[in-house]
Amino acid sequence: MLSSHAELAKALQSVLTPDAVLSGDAAERAYDCDAYTVDRNNPSAVVLPRSTEDVAKVVRWCNKNDVPFTARGAGTGLSGGVLPAMGGVVLSTKRMTKILEIDYDNRCLLAQAGIPNKRLSDAVKDRGLYFAPDPSSQSVSTIGGNIGENAGGPHTLKYGVTVQHILGLTMVDPLGEILHLGGKLPGAPGYDFVGIVVGSEGTMGIVTEAWVKLCPIPKAVATALISYRNVADACRTVAEIIAQGTIPAALEMMDHGILRAVRAAFGLEYPEGTLAMLLIECDGEPDRVAHEMESVQKVCKKNGALQIRLAEDEAERAKLWTARKKGIGAMGRIAPSIVTHDGVIPRSKLPEMLEFVYDVSWRYQIGVANLFHAGDGNLHPCFYFNDRDPEQVKSVVAAGEEIIRRCVELGGSVSGEHGIGIEKVDLMPLMFTPEDMEFQATAKRIFNDGSLCNPCKVLPSQKGCVEHRRRWRGTAW
Numbered sequence: 001m002l003s004s005h006a007e008l009a010k011a012l013q014s015v016l017t018p019d020a021v022l023s024g025d026a027a028e029r030a031y032d033c034d035a036y037t038v039d040r041n042n043p044s045a046v047v048l049p050r051s052t053e054d055v056a057k058v059v060r061w062c063n064k065n066d067v068p069f070t071a072r073g074a075g076t077g078l079s080g081g082v083l084p085a086m087g088g089v090v091l092s093t094k095r096m097t098k099i100l101e102i103d104y105d106n107r108c109l110l111a112q113a114g115i116p117n118k119r120l121s122d123a124v125k126d127r128g129l130y131f132a133p134d135p136s137s138q139s140v141s142t143i144g145g146n147i148g149e150n151a152g153g154p155h156t157l158k159y160g161v162t163v164q165h166i167l168g169l170t171m172v173d174p175l176g177e178i179l180h181l182g183g184k185l186p187g188a189p190g191y192d193f194v195g196i197v198v199g200s201e202g203t204m205g206i207v208t209e210a211w212v213k214l215c216p217i218p219k220a221v222a223t224a225l226i227s228y229r230n231v232a233d234a235c236r237t238v239a240e241i242i243a244q245g246t247i248p249a250a251l252e253m254m255d256h257g258i259l260r261a262v263r264a265a266f267g268l269e270y271p272e273g274t275l276a277m278l279l280i281e282c283d284g285e286p287d288r289v290a291h292e293m294e295s296v297q298k299v300c301k302k303n304g305a306l307q308i309r310l311a312e313d314e315a316e317r318a319k320l321w322t323a324r325k326k327g328i329g330a331m332g333r334i335a336p337s338i339v340t341h342d343g344v345i346p347r348s349k350l351p352e353m354l355e356f357v358y359d360v361s362w363r364y365q366i367g368v369a370n371l372f373h374a375g376d377g378n379l380h381p382c383f384y385f386n387d388r389d390p391e392q393v394k395s396v397v398a399a400g401e402e403i404i405r406r407c408v409e410l411g412g413s414v415s416g417e418h419g420i421g422i423e424k425v426d427l428m429p430l431m432f433t434p435e436d437m438e439f440q441a442t443a444k445r446i447f448n449d450g451s452l453c454n455p456c457k458v459l460p461s462q463k464g465c466v467e468h469r470r471r472w473r474g475t476a477w
């Protein structure tokens with residue numbers, strides 16, 4: 001039994017190399033949470049493997065020494081998925097960033113799990129291809145993390161989420177065996193284990209390599225930024241566009257809280273009286289795009305749009321996207337901490353749900369701004385607060401739970417794309433019966449029958465997690 005963190009780090013150095021292990025206070029603090037910062041726990045050490053074999057060696061060592069381990073990509077997750085709940089080893093894929101093979105004929109690519117999402121598209125854009133799932137964190141978030149969370153993004157309304165773009169995986173299972181699931185060609189016979197692993201939040205093993213699909217870059221793109229006097233008009237527009245049968249490539253909403261933050265951070269200006277904006281993009285064959293954009297504009301006008309700005313060229317398109325892409329970053333100017341919640345509701349309920357969010361924010365006296373994938377009904381209330389104040393932390397957690405409960409009451413879901421992690425583990429029973437959850441636990445046990453691989457995530461009532469929970473939550477410093 002290894003009694004100290006230093007001893008454990010030393011032992012891991014001999015499993016890999018001395019420079020592949022980080023330890024000590026600074027490393028422990030840097031790896032104690034993801035972008036959901038209200039729950040934290042220190043790891044004992046962090047390892048930086050370079051290959052599938054390195055990962056397998058570390059996992060086998062962890063099993064032999066009864067040490068928990070947790071996979072980590074860029075740590076941009078928003079539900080505490082990488083929090084090392086029982087301490088132990090954080091396996092960071094930071095050094096696993098290679099593209100191993102590109103098959104242009106079959107439009108697919110094999111990459112290591114630690115590669116940032118956007119680098120996949122950058123590598124093939126000269127050949128007119130790209131990787132479609134585009135979480136707003138795509139410049140840093142990794143393909144391994146996207147697989148862990150089954151990430152979505154602005155364009156997944158039309159193109160589908162991560163699971164629809166993964167063909168095959170190489171994975172180290174929780175006992176350290178190397179598995180190959182699916183493959184380069186779609187539709188492999190047998191059970192669809194890729195579908196189970198994608199979205200399993202690192203609880204079924206550690207993905208080390210992935211075959212991803214590449215899509216042709218659309219021939220034409222039209223982008224519009226539409227201003228409204230209030231969120232209700234913008235919400236109605238969203239529901240009507242989809243109801244009339246148009247599926248834009250992206251249909252994103254920003255409320256006045258986000259617009260205020262973006263104005264302060266980047267000096268962006270909007271028409272007088274703007275309290276909400278939609279960013280709508282259509283893409284595909286030129287004629288069809290022109291037709292779709294025309295009908296979209298009709299719906300916008302009918303629902304009281306103040307102004308419709310259409311991008312004339314690439315530079316203007318990038319400018320129109322600024323508020324959407326930099327919105328969360330801009331929130332950093334307003335308060336030291338933010339928690340971005342994630343729930344889903346039927347699109348028709350958006351106006352009612354946003355009213356509820358503003359009411360919750362007022363009752364708990366915590367500021368809120370909303371920036372979300374409205375086309376999917378995927379809501380992201382973003383609370384801003386000071387995480388050094390325990391009362392504010394408590395309020396943010398309670399307010400988030402009220403919102404998620406309401407999403408379920410309105411016929412929605414506890415999570416759209418940020419996963420369950422630690423944050424929502426206690427909310428799973430809102431959606432699933434004990435029998436449903438036992439069935440999920442049985443599926444998990446096929447891969448992970450122990451308690452070492454990313455413990456205490458996704459499913460409630462795992463042994464040993466309850467008493468630790470009280471310790472995770474608290475103020476930052």
Ligand SMILES: Cc1cc2nc3c(=O)[nH]c(=O)nc-3n(C[C@H](O)[C@H](O)[C@H](O)COP(=O)(O)OP(=O)(O)OC[C@H]3O[C@@H](n4cnc5c(N)ncnc54)[C@H](O)[C@@H]3O)c2cc1C
Binds near residue numbers: 071076113142143151
């Ligand atoms: C500003 C901002 C914008 C965001 N926008 C979006 C968005 O538009 N859409 C969206 O879906 N999400 C979004 N997110 C959330 C987050 O970026 C995604 O969940 C992303 O997929 C996480 O990737 P990561 O590399 O940071 O993973 P991490 O946070 O490091 O890990 C996430 C989960 O995956 C597991 N994991 C990581 N690597 C592996 C691996 N190799 N094998 C197995 N499991 C692994 C971890 O254990 C953890 O459970 C956003 C976050 C931020 C901060």
